[in-house]
Amino acid sequence: MHAYRTHNCNELRREQVGETARVSGWVHRKRDHGDLVFLDLRDHYGITQIVTEVDGPAFAVIESLRPESVVTVTGKVVARADEAVNETLPTGAVEIRAEAAEIQSQAQELPMPVAGEADYPEDIRLRYRYLDLRRERLHANIVLRSNVISSIRRRMIEQGFTEFQTPILTASSPEGARDYLVPSRVHPGKFYALPQAPQMFKQLIMVAGFDRYFQIAPCFRDEDARADRSPGEFYQLDFEMSFVTQDDVFNAIEPVLRGVFEEFAGARSVDPAFPRIPFREAMLRYGSDKPDLRNPLEIADVSSHFEGSGFGLFANIVDSGGVVRAIPAPGTGDRGRRWFDSINEWARGEGFAGLGYINRKDGAPSGPVANNHGEEATAKLLAELGIGANDSVFFAAGKEADATRLSGLARTKLGEELGLIDTKAFKFCWIVDFPMYEYDEEAKNIDFSHNPFSMPQGELAALESQDPLDILAWQYDIVCNGVELSSGAIRNHRPEIMYKAFEIAGYSRDEVDMNFAGMINAFKYGAPPHGGSAPGIDRIVMLLADEPNIREVILFPMNQKAEDLMMGAPAEVRPQQLRELNIRVVDQS
Helix, strand or coil: CCCCCCCCCCCCCHCCCCCCEEEEEEEEEEEEECCCCEEEEEECCCCEEEEEECCCHHHHHHHHHCCEEEEEEEEEEEECHHHHCCCCCCCCCHHHHHHHEEEEEECCCCCCCCCCCCCCCHHHHHHHHHHHCCHHHHHHHHHHHHHHHHHHHHHHHHHHHHHHHHCCCCCCCCCCCEEEEECCCCCCEEEECCCCCCCHHHHHHHCCCCEEEEEEEEEECCCCEEEEECCCCEEEEEEEEEEHHHHHHHHHHHHHHHHHHHCCCCCEECCCCCCCCEEEHHHHHHHCCCCCCCCCCCCCCHHHHHHCCCCHHHHHHHCCCEEEEEEECCCCCCCCCCHHHHHHHHHHCCCCCCCEEEEECEEEEHHHHHHHCHHHHHHHHHHHHHHCCCCEEEEEEHHHHHHHHHHHHHHHHHHHHCCCCCCCCCCCCEECCCCCCECCCCCCCCEEEECCEEEEECCCHHHHHHCCCCCCCCCEEEEHHHHHHHHEEHHHHCHHHHHHHHHHCCCEEEEEEEHHHHHHHHCCCHHHCCCECCEEEHHHHHHHHCCCHHHHHHHCCCCCCCCECCEEECCCCCHHHHHCCCCCCCCCC
């Protein structure tokens, strides 16, 4: 018999009744029933119930066990009485009557319990992450992550992609987020950077003559944490293709994403459609370039209705170049003044002046906008919006960027308040036709809006003849349920177009040669048209696990301050190490 187990803790069934089995695992729960002691033994695979009488040969050992101690138990497999069968466990029809027990490791008093799913402060969970990972939900999330990655890898290979690994130590790049820098011992005063993404390397792989590349790539960015973004590092499905159009990229990755979500969706549905929504249309209809299509509400621009309107507040906003956006709230006509005021207060809490509204209770319009806009004008407005007899509509007004943001937030707020979002579905969309450039109000100059390495639509002719703010790029995002999974683009593979594109953003030819030398030089020796994308692994798993925070699907995440509480990183290092690296720490006090 094996020293530790003949079966794992999820294997035993009625077919093994009468056999001698040996199992090893952690003490999940222990229950004293007077003359009997029951112990739930847990390993990676599941739980098996152990039972011993108070005068049994293994009682003394089992009785001494603390929760989460590791023990090996040997005994006969017996059937549970019918009334004692646990239908929620695969092993719930049997138990092991202990004949011997050997403690492999006795646990100290726990800083947090493992059995149960009670919530605990983040600092405790992260400091004792190895205990947190023993909990059923988190353990299942990490197994799910592994299975999702395996599925993605298989599907990419089936689509004709080849997996390559790109360098971790590379050069710093001036674009994007802050780099993590690594000092060089053999080159004093010089630094490597950890890659924010394998962007330039994967393009160089295409220049090198490979056709379809992918990897499950680690990326490193020194940026603040969010619920859907882990500080420090993350993983993405990085891929690139040669001789492709935007349609080819979409056709290659859609079956992979659709298939993975269908495989792990459980009882949830996966919409097979991947609609393509131009960026400007998304910002108008949804108030976001990351629209959640599970929410049926759509925003409308109604600025023209308030030109010269009797509602002076909105009229003045429109006359000064602002906009008015309408967000419908179906079936809310009888909600009462208090509810409308609560939505207005919510908007103020988000940092805006508030939301106007028209309430159409029993068909009669009321509210501050209706009262000032005029009966005929209000009727025309409501008819155009399709506002029914018991519906209402909210209005966001102001500068276009502010009104867009508020209307998008209000659309989500109302969708949640009214129970309109289908929480049992996954809905994808592509956001396409991003502007190549944007105007930076702070710096007072034109800058890239998305990805500086993208091919402008119209190529060199567009850069030379169009207003930069009117130029669109072959850039795209893939979004699922309001979560951006990836940005991507058809790349700018021609040096003369790249020089011109960077010139418009304020970069000289020498700066391009210096900052992007590896790629711009390679393009001068023959580069194929190419494009790709990089869906985030962490976000994919977060959606499939139905977790609100990305830390719940990462083995050893940092906290929001980018600290590893378990390992004590970042930490000071020994003076000798600093001397070897030719580094002196500057006192910031």
